[in-house]
Amino acid sequence: MSRPAVELVGITKRFGDVVAVDDLDLTVGDGEFFSLLGPSGCGKTTTLRMIAGFEYPTEGTLKIHGEEMGLRPPNERPVNTVFQSYALFPHMTVADNVAFGLQMRKVPSAEIEARVKRVLDQVQLRHRADAKPSQLSGGQRQRVALARALVNEPEVLLLDEPLGALDLKLRQNMQVELKELQNRVGITFIYVTHDQEEALTMSDRIGVMDEGKLLQVGTPEEIYEGPRSRFVADFIGDINLITATVSGPDRVRLGNGQEIEVRSPGPVGEEVTLALRPERLELYDLDEPMPENHTKLRGKVIRRMYYGDAYFYDVEVGLDHPLEVKEENRPDVETYDMGEETVVCWDPAAVNVVTD
Amino acid sequence: MNEGTATRPLVDRLLAAHGWLVYLFFYAPIVVLTVFSFNDNSRVGVWTRPSLRWYGEMFRNDDIMRAIRNTLIVAAVSTVVSVVLGTAAAISMERFRFRGQRAMDGLLYLPIIIPDVTMAVMMLLFFVQAFDLLEGFTGIRLNLGLGTISLAHIAFNISYVAVVVRARLAGMDPHLTEAAADLYATPWQTFRRVTLPLIMPGVAGGALLALTLSLDDVVVTSFVTGPGSTTLPVYVFGLVRREVSPLINAVSTAMLLASILLVGVSLGFQRRSGARQGPSDEDEGDANDATTPMVGHLGRVGADAGGM
Numbered sequence: 001m002s003r004p005a006v007e008l009v010g011i012t013k014r015f016g017d018v019v020a021v022d023d024l025d026l027t028v029g030d031g032e033f034f035s036l037l038g039p040s041g042c043g044k045t046t047t048l049r050m051i052a053g054f055e056y057p058t059e060g061t062l063k064i065h066g067e068e069m070g071l072r073p074p075n076e077r078p079v080n081t082v083f084q085s086y087a088l089f090p091h092m093t094v095a096d097n098v099a100f101g102l103q104m105r106k107v108p109s110a111e112i113e114a115r116v117k118r119v120l121d122q123v124q125l126r127h128r129a130d131a132k133p134s135q136l137s138g139g140q141r142q143r144v145a146l147a148r149a150l151v152n153e154p155e156v157l158l159l160d161e162p163l164g165a166l167d168l169k170l171r172q173n174m175q176v177e178l179k180e181l182q183n184r185v186g187i188t189f190i191y192v193t194h195d196q197e198e199a200l201t202m203s204d205r206i207g208v209m210d211e212g213k214l215l216q217v218g219t220p221e222e223i224y225e226g227p228r229s230r231f232v233a234d235f236i237g238d239i240n241l242i243t244a245t246v247s248g249p250d251r252v253r254l255g256n257g258q259e260i261e262v263r264s265p266g267p268v269g270e271e272v273t274l275a276l277r278p279e280r281l282e283l284y285d286l287d288e289p290m291p292e293n294h295t296k297l298r299g300k301v302i303r304r305m306y307y308g309d310a311y312f313y314d315v316e317v318g319l320d321h322p323l324e325v326k327e328e329n330r331p332d333v334e335t336y337d338m339g340e341e342t343v344v345c346w347d348p349a350a351v352n353v354v355t356d
Numbered sequence: 357m358n359e360g361t362a363t364r365p366l367v368d369r370l371l372a373a374h375g376w377l378v379y380l381f382f383y384a385p386i387v388v389l390t391v392f393s394f395n396d397n398s399r400v401g402v403w404t405r406p407s408l409r410w411y412g413e414m415f416r417n418d419d420i421m422r423a424i425r426n427t428l429i430v431a432a433v434s435t436v437v438s439v440v441l442g443t444a445a446a447i448s449m450e451r452f453r454f455r456g457q458r459a460m461d462g463l464l465y466l467p468i469i470i471p472d473v474t475m476a477v478m479m480l481l482f483f484v485q486a487f488d489l490l491e492g493f494t495g496i497r498l499n500l501g502l503g504t505i506s507l508a509h510i511a512f513n514i515s516y517v518a519v520v521v522r523a524r525l526a527g528m529d530p531h532l533t534e535a536a537a538d539l540y541a542t543p544w545q546t547f548r549r550v551t552l553p554l555i556m557p558g559v560a561g562g563a564l565l566a567l568t569l570s571l572d573d574v575v576v577t578s579f580v581t582g583p584g585s586t587t588l589p590v591y592v593f594g595l596v597r598r599e600v601s602p603l604i605n606a607v608s609t610a611m612l613l614a615s616i617l618l619v620g621v622s623l624g625f626q627r628r629s630g631a632r633q634g635p636s637d638e639d640e641g642d643a644n645d646a647t648t649p650m651v652g653h654l655g656r657v658g659a660d661a662g663g664m
Contacts (some may be wrong), residue, residue, distance in 0.1 A: 054534050081538045087531035091553045100549070101539035152539070347374040 003066060005030045005156050005188035006051060011060035012044050013212075020046040021214035028156075028190060033182050035191045035199040039235070040207035042248055044192045047209070048158050051190065053077045060185070065155055075104070079156040080149035084164055086141045088133040094144050095120070095129040095314035101152040119151040122181070139170045146181075156188045163198065196236045200224060208232045224277075230354050233275040240276040240323050241354075246268065250348075256318035260295045261348040273354050278326035282341045283313065283336055295351075297344045298322070301336045311335060314342050357436060378532045386612065393605035394547040400600050410606035420607065422584070423591040428575075430502060430587060431570040434509035439563045441510070442517025446558075447551070449518070451533070463517065467512040476579035479508045483580060486625035508580045517562035524558025557625070564622045568615065 006028040013021040028034045036044040049055045050062060053074035062069045064078060080101065088097050095116055102112045120126045122165040123143040133141055142162060149157055162178075163171045179202045182189050193199055199206045199222040207217045208231075216223060216232045227233035230241060244252040246265045252272065253259050265272050286292050286298070299317035310329050313336060314322040323344055327333050336342055357407070375558040392400070412419055448454075467475060480500075487498045548577050552559075574589045581590060592607055607608035 052534075053536060054537075074534070075540045075542055079538075081535070083531045083535060085529055085531050087529055087535035089532060089535070089550055090556075100536070100541070104540040104542075104545060148539070 003030055003073055007063040009061045011057045014058045019212050024214050031186050031188055033189045033204045035203040035206045036209055037199040037206050039194055042209040043212040044209050047159055048160055048192045052079055052081045052158050079158055080152050080154040081158045082145045082149050082162045084161040086145040087142055090133055093130050098148045098151050115151055119147045123147045138166055159191045161193055227354055230273055230356050233354050238278050242274040244274055245271050262351050263354050275352040275354045278324040280346055281325040282345045285344055286341055290345050293344045294347055299344055301338055301340045380572045389605055390609050393609040400602050410602045412604050414606045416639055423586050426585055427587040429507050432569055433506045434513055434570045435563055438510045438513035438517050438566045441519050442514040443559055445518045446521035446525055450522055465515050467515040472575035476576040480579045500580055501585040504580040505577050508576050513566040516565050520562040521558040524555045524607040528554055560625055568618055
C-alpha cells in the first residue's frame with residue numbers, strides 16, 4: 001500500500017434519527033480491490049454514496065488521494081460509479097453513454113472517439129455501439145455501465161452491487177472478468193456487495209459491515225478463517241457456533257460437560273463462542289484410529305444432504321445445536337447414513353473464539 | 357376464428373351494439389354540426405343546399421378574425437410561460453425536499469379542482485384589487501385585456517403542466533441524474549442532457565394540454581376580458597345569446613378541426629417517442645401514460661366545440 005486512495009476518518013451519517021453509518025474509520029490503498037460486505041441496510045451503500053458525493057457525512061472527514069472532499073459535489077470528484085441499476089441514459093446510444101463523461105470534461109472529440117472505441121473493445125461491445133440500452137441484455141448493460149465509468153480513467157471506481165441483477169452463471173463469469181480488468185487497469189475498486197462469495201473471490205481486502213459499523217477488515221482468508229465476531233463468522237460461509245465456558249488455560253467446557261482443547265480462549269470462567277467451519281470437521285467410525293491430539297465428540301448422524309461435490313451431515317452431539325460437518329465427495333472418504341453412530345473430530349487449531 | 361364469431365353469445369353482441377350506440381351518441385352531433393355548417397340558409401335548422409357561404413362570412417367578419425387573433429396570442433403566451441413554470445414546479449416537487457413542500461404540493465393542484473366560475477370570480481376580484489392598489493401607489497391605471505386573460509390562463513395551466521410532467525418524472529430512474537453528476541455534469545448540464553430529453557414527452561404533452569385548455573376557455577376568460585380583447589370561444593358564446601346564426605356552425609366546425617389537428621399532433625408525438633424508447637424497456641413503461649390523459653381531454657375539447 002503506497003499512498004491511500006480513500007481515507008474515511010470518524011465518518012457518521014444520520015438520516016433524521018436513523019444512524020446509517022456509525023463512526024467509521026477506513027483506509028483503502030491505491031490499486032486495491034476493496035469490498036464492503038454486509039446485509040442490506042448495513043450502511044455499505046451509504047458509505048459508497050458518501051465517497052461518490054451523493055450524500056455528505058454528518059460527521060467525520062473523507063479524503064480521496066489525500067485531498068479532503070468536504071462538500072464537493074459528485075461532478076468535481078475523481079471517482080466514477082457503477083450503479084446497481086446501471087443507470088444508463090435510455091435516450092442515448094451505447095457510444096453516447098460511454099462518451100458522456102469525456103464530453104462533460106471537454107475532451108477533444110477525436111480523442112473521445114478513440115477512447116470510447118478502445119473501452120468498448122475492452123468490454124467486447126464495439127459491435128453494439130449504436131444500440132440503445134433498452135436493446136441490450138442485462139449482462140451487456142452491465143458492461144456498458146462499466147465502460148462508461150472506466151473510460152474516464154477515474155482514480156477510484158465505486159461499484160454498488162453491479163452484478164446483483166445478473167443470473168448465477170453470468171455473475172460468475174463477470175466476477176472473473178471484473179477481477180482481471182482491475183488487475184489490468186490498476187484502478188482502485190471499492191465494491192459493495194451482500195454476496196459473500198463475490199467478496200471472497202474478487203477482493204484484496206474485505207470490510208464486513210453491520211448496523212452502520214465496520215466490524216472487521218482483512219484479506220478474504222483472514223475474514224473467512226479468523227472471524228473475530230459472531231456476526232462475521234455467521235455472515236460469511238457456513239459455520240458451527242458453540243457456546244462454552246473457559247475452564248483453564250487452553251481448555252473450555254461444553255454444554256454437555258465435556259472439556260476440550262481450545263487455544264487461548266480467554267479468562268477462566270468466561271462464557272465464549274467457538275466458531276468451527278464444517279469443512280474442518282471430520283467423521284470417523286467409532287472403532288477407527290483417529291489423530292492423537294484432535295478433539296473428539298461422539299454423536300449420531302441425524303441428517304445427510306448431498307451437494308454433488310460434498311455431503312453435509314448434521315451430527316447430534318448433545319449440544320444446543322447439532323454440528324454441521326462437510327465431507328468431500330471422494331472415493332476415499334467414507335459416507336454415513338442417517339442414525340449411524342460416529343465421532344466428530346477436529347484439530348484444536350481450527351477453532352476460533354469469537355465475541356458476541 | 358370464423359366459428360368463434362358465428363357462435364358469439366348474445367351478451368357479446370349486445371355489448372358491441374352498446375359500444376356502437378355510445379359512439380353514435382358522441383359523434384352524431386358533430387356530424388350534424390359539420391353538415392349544417394355547409395348549409396346555404398339563414399336559419400340554423402333548415403337545410404336548403406350545400407354552400408361555403410358561412411365560411412365566407414366567417415372570414416369577412418372582422419370581429420371573428422380579431423377574436424381568433426386574440427385567442428392565438430393568449431394561447432401562445434400562456435402555453436410558453438406555463439410550460440416553463442409548470443415544468444420547474446414538477447421538478448422541484450419530485451426531485452427536491454424542502455420545508456413546506458407538502459403544503460405547496462397540495463396547493464399546486466388546487467386550480468384543477470376549483471370550479472371554473474370560482475376561479476373566474478377570484479381572478480377578476482384579484483385583478484381589480486391589484487389594479488386599484490397599483491393606481492393608488494403609482495397613478496398608473498391598468499385595465500383588463502389580453503394581459504389579464506393570459507395571466508389567468510397561465511394560472512390554471514401551470515397545474516396541468518405540472519401534473520403531466522410530474523407523472524413522467526416519477527417514472528424516471530432517480531439514479532440517472534446521479535449518474536450524470538458522477539460523470540462530471542454540472543446540475544445545468546444534467547438537466548439539459550439527461551432530465552429534459554427524458555421528460556420531453558411529458559413537457560410536450562403538458563404544452564398541448566395547456567394550449568387546448570387556453571383555446572377552449574370561456575368562463576375564466578369572459579370574466580377577465582376587457583374591451584377589444586374577446587377570444588373566439590367567448591365571442592361564439594356571445595353570438596349564441598344574441599342570435600342563433602349558421603355562422604356559429606361554421607366557426608364551431610373550424611374550432612373542431614383545429615382540435616382534431618392537435619389530437620393528431622399529440623398522437624403522432626406519442627407514437628414517435630414510443631418507438632424511439634423501445635417497448636422492452638421497463639423504465640420507459642410510463643412513456644405513454646403521461647400523455648394519455650391529455651388525449652382524453654383533447655377528445656372532450658373536440659366534443660365541446662361540436663356541441664356548440
